[in-house]
Amino acid sequence: MAIIAAIGRAARTKASGLLYGLGFFYNVLKETGRFFRRKQVGYKVLIMQILFTGYEALAINAVMAIAIGAAINVIGSSLLPQFGQSQLMYSILIVVITRELGPLLTAFVITARSGTAIATQLGTMVVNHEIEAYIAVGLNPISYLVVPRFIGVVVSMLVLTVYFNIFGLLGSFIVVQAVNPTPIGEYLGALMSTLTLADVFSGLTKALVFGVIVSVVSTFQGFAVNRASTEIPVAGIKAVGSSFILIIVADVLVTLVQYA
Amino acid sequence: MPEKPSDPARPAIELRDVRASSGGYEILDGACAAFPEGLCSVVMGPAGSGKSTLLKVAAGLVPPDSGSVLYRGAELARFGRRDEAAFRAATGFVFQDGALWADQNILTNVTMPLRVHKAWLGPSAMAELARETLGALGYDEGMAFRPAELSAGEQKLVSIARAVIHEPQLVFMDDPTANLDEDAAERVYALIAKLRERRRTVVIVANSSELAYRFADRLGIIKGGRLVAFGSYEETVGTAEAALSGSIARLKARGERAAAPEREPRGVREPDAGAENSQAGDV
Numbered sequence: 001m002a003i004i005a006a007i008g009r010a011a012r013t014k015a016s017g018l019l020y021g022l023g024f025f026y027n028v029l030k031e032t033g034r035f036f037r038r039k040q041v042g043y044k045v046l047i048m049q050i051l052f053t054g055y056e057a058l059a060i061n062a063v064m065a066i067a068i069g070a071a072i073n074v075i076g077s078s079l080l081p082q083f084g085q086s087q088l089m090y091s092i093l094i095v096v097i098t099r100e101l102g103p104l105l106t107a108f109v110i111t112a113r114s115g116t117a118i119a120t121q122l123g124t125m126v127v128n129h130e131i132e133a134y135i136a137v138g139l140n141p142i143s144y145l146v147v148p149r150f151i152g153v154v155v156s157m158l159v160l161t162v163y164f165n166i167f168g169l170l171g172s173f174i175v176v177q178a179v180n181p182t183p184i185g186e187y188l189g190a191l192m193s194t195l196t197l198a199d200v201f202s203g204l205t206k207a208l209v210f211g212v213i214v215s216v217v218s219t220f221q222g223f224a225v226n227r228a229s230t231e232i233p234v235a236g237i238k239a240v241g242s243s244f245i246l247i248i249v250a251d252v253l254v255t256l257v258q259y260a
Numbered sequence: 261m262p263e264k265p266s267d268p269a270r271p272a273i274e275l276r277d278v279r280a281s282s283g284g285y286e287i288l289d290g291a292c293a294a295f296p297e298g299l300c301s302v303v304m305g306p307a308g309s310g311k312s313t314l315l316k317v318a319a320g321l322v323p324p325d326s327g328s329v330l331y332r333g334a335e336l337a338r339f340g341r342r343d344e345a346a347f348r349a350a351t352g353f354v355f356q357d358g359a360l361w362a363d364q365n366i367l368t369n370v371t372m373p374l375r376v377h378k379a380w381l382g383p384s385a386m387a388e389l390a391r392e393t394l395g396a397l398g399y400d401e402g403m404a405f406r407p408a409e410l411s412a413g414e415q416k417l418v419s420i421a422r423a424v425i426h427e428p429q430l431v432f433m434d435d436p437t438a439n440l441d442e443d444a445a446e447r448v449y450a451l452i453a454k455l456r457e458r459r460r461t462v463v464i465v466a467n468s469s470e471l472a473y474r475f476a477d478r479l480g481i482i483k484g485g486r487l488v489a490f491g492s493y494e495e496t497v498g499t500a501e502a503a504l505s506g507s508i509a510r511l512k513a514r515g516e517r518a519a520a521p522e523r524e525p526r527g528v529r530e531p532d533a534g535a536e537n538s539q540a541g542d543v
Binding site: 124125128129130132133134135136137138139226227 | 282283316319320321322344345348349351352353355357359360361362372373376377422423
């Protein structure tokens with residue numbers, strides 16, 4: 001009986017945590033709707049978030065994208081001719097980079113950089129009573145602290161995904177030049193003729209969903225810090241772990257919907 | 261929420277049977293108090309007695325587990341967005357540890373209430389007000405510093421300036437002279453005296469008997485999360501010595517106040533005598 005009671009208590013705790021999280025998400029969406037409709041002091045936070053999450057991650061994202069694009073080309077160039085399917089190289093590049101790896105790897109980079117930063121920063125603010133100070137002066141922490149981070153991460157996620165796609169295809173072009181020199185016009189023409197609107201839409205939909213996940217999970221974990229400074233790194237770890245799991249689950253779900 | 265500044269039938273802030281906990285520990289255990297409009301109320305108690313939580317609950321920063329907090333007769337928990345904004349515009353809060361925003365400079369820290377509630381003033385007027393307010397408190401460091409670059413005492417002064425710069429009707433102060441040297445403390449006393457002159461409602465929680473001696477129109481004693489006494493200075497000093505030996509004994513030893521304020525509240529209602537949980541009769 002004790003085991004059943006313990007399971008019941010754990011289930012109840014999980015359920016209430018889930019409901020609390022959903023309530024938090026609802027509040028974030030509600031305040032986001034209000035964010036652009038009123039004069040307020042949160043724009044600076046938004047700009048700083050886009051600079052940190054988007055601009056400062058450009059370099060690492062570009063390097064990763066070039067490397068992945070090159071690797072896909074090397075593998076494809078050695079495997080596809082064996083099956084007489086060399087012409088599929090461009091299709092594979094588009095599908096793998098634009099639909100899957102672009103949004104997924106960008107989300108991982110943003111989670112590792114910005115997710116931890118957001119969770120630990122907000123956690124530190126909770127411990128130092130800075131959140132209470134915002135409430136005391138009349139600023140809603142969701143509106144002032146969460147919404148700019150939410151918008152900043154989502155916008156950065158979309159932009160970085162586009163960048164990843166461009167640099168991924170560029171990386172592939174570099175390998176093409178080394179193995180089989182091709183004029184850039186010809187290379188781009190072949191890519192563009194393969195690229196469909198559905199590919200672009202698919203990648204950006206995933207980027208949007210992943211951006212929402214990273215920002216909401218990270219801010220939620222930051223606010224979940226209670227009193228002790230030892231809870232701050234734990235919040236960072238939880239933000240990364242939960243974001244990774246939810247991103248992978250969401251990736252599968254969005255892919256299923258797109259191919260169903 | 262009532263918009264008018266005072267109503268003689270109501271206290272500014274009233275706590276009714278408030279319970280609050282944190283991390284599984286009960287901090288407030290049925291606290292009852294009514295802080296009169298236009299007067300200075302001081303609540304004293306030993307470390308860990310629940311003073312800070314009492315103040316945060318009264319200011320609507322910490323929601324109580326049960327019981328209610330009323331601002332001019334309206335329950336804080338039922339406030340909508342506009343009521344909440346009006347309440348915040350009418351109040352200021354001094355945190356025990358300053359609670360300055362680490363990523364903002366001093367100017368932004370101090371002017372934030374103005375940017376939220378008096379945005380029409382413009383940046384230069386706000387900066388001028390910030391300089392005036394900080395100057396009156398004796399802060400003479402730069403405005404571009406970050407809080408981490410200041411001493412604890414200076415951070416406290418900035419926190420006090422932030423709480424009063426928008427001229428709130430009601431000021432909550434958590435140990436306002438902690439970490440301050442004697443000169444700085446005197447300037448804070450002068451500020452509190454000025455607030456009293458202007459008939460602002462001031463609620464202070466502190467360990468310092470000096471604050472109670474100088475300013476308490478109403479004096480409360482908190483012990484174990486309960487307000488064991490709350491009334492006029494003379495009543496509380498006369499009856500509560502058993503509840504809190506050190507501070508009250510020191511007040512009692514000082515005798516009658518030389519400048520005992522002959523002030524009538526602008527709307528006093530004594531805390532519910534029938535609120536058993538206040539245990540006022542226990543002391």
